[in-house]
Amino acid sequence: MHAKSAPVQWAPSKDIMMLSLYYSPGAASASACRFLIELGIEHRLEKVDTSANQQKSPEYLKLNPGGVVPTLLVDGIPMVESAAMLMWLAEQDAQSRFLPGDGGRARREYLQWFLLLANGLQPIFRAWFYPHEAAGTEVCDGVKSNAQARIEMMWERINTHLEQSGPYLCGAQLTAVDFFLFMLCRWSRNMPKPATAWPYCAMFVASMKARPSFRTLYQREGLTEWA
Ligand SMILES: N[C@@H](CCC(=O)N[C@@H](CS)C(=O)NCC(=O)O)C(=O)O
Structure with missing residues (x-):
């Protein structure tokens, strides 16, 4: 008798990830913000008032211990460093439009x-x-x-x-x-x-x-x- 195969795990597809970008106008978040627009990836924007030092608030420091913007929440998990965000977002694009493709x-x-x-x-x-x-x-x-x-x-x-x-x-x-x-x-x-x-x-x-x-x-x- 064959062992029962494990049920197929449902894996959320890339385009239904929940993304929230914590940003401040014109700051290091601007490259990720623009790149999300360029890729057409759905996301939420959460404004951080750096003039009120919100980036140093205990709540925000839980997301970004460096106390800087941006932070990208991916399905609730924080990611920091704007360059890393761009690199990762480029990989999420099904058509790899902004990624040099050949590994060369x-x-x-x-x-x-x-x-x-x-x-x-x-x-x-x-x-x-x-x-x-x-x-x-x-x-x-x-x-x-x-x-x-x-x-x-x-x-x-x-x-x-x-x-x-x-x-x-x-x-x-x-x-x-x-x-x-x-x-x-x-x-x-x-x-x-x-x-x-x-x-x-x-x-x-x-x-x-x-x-x-x-x-x-x-x-x-x-x-x-x-x-
Ligand atoms: N390497 C970081 C730099 C982040 C950074 O320095 N952000 C600045 C704004 S451009 C910031 O949050 N400054 C407020 C502070 O340092 O309190 C990144 O690119 O994400």
Whole structure:
């Protein structure tokens, strides 16, 4: 007699996951927010009032012990780090539209740029926007001018790469990492020399702004600057 086979487990399909993004307008959440729009994945938005320091409230710290935005709740389970969210969301897309597909050179470059931007550029923006964190308020000016110089060096590097291998970071294909780069470009808008001072970065920004998801993001987050 054959053993009774186990009942087939019901596995929720990707498109009925419950996603909630905790965000603050224009913050590190903006890349995930826009990418969700671009992918057409249903989600809820939960606004975190950073001016009232809600990101440091005991309730929020349970979701994100670092006390920063964004947090993505996936079926109630928190995920932190915006770059990781983009990487994961790109994998959820049934058509893999924003993922270099072949596991070859383009995929290597994709991973390389994600890590370089998230490890190498985003933290310098942290120093620019929160200069007191490095060594107190006395040295803010020095921290900021150092951050500015290092950010500008990265724009130079990215500009050269886009000129030689663009128009996107992985060449002709627009991928998830471009949404992360776009967010960082936006953060430079009020700096003495924003990303758009470099011509290939400016072309990249213009083409990213031309996508409908840009307007939708602005509407949802109530953003106006740099439109
Ligand atoms: N690496 C993190 C950085 C998150 C981050 O620093 N978020 C900022 C806003 S862009 C924040 O929440 N700042 C408020 C605070 O630090 O209290 C990510 O990308 O998710």
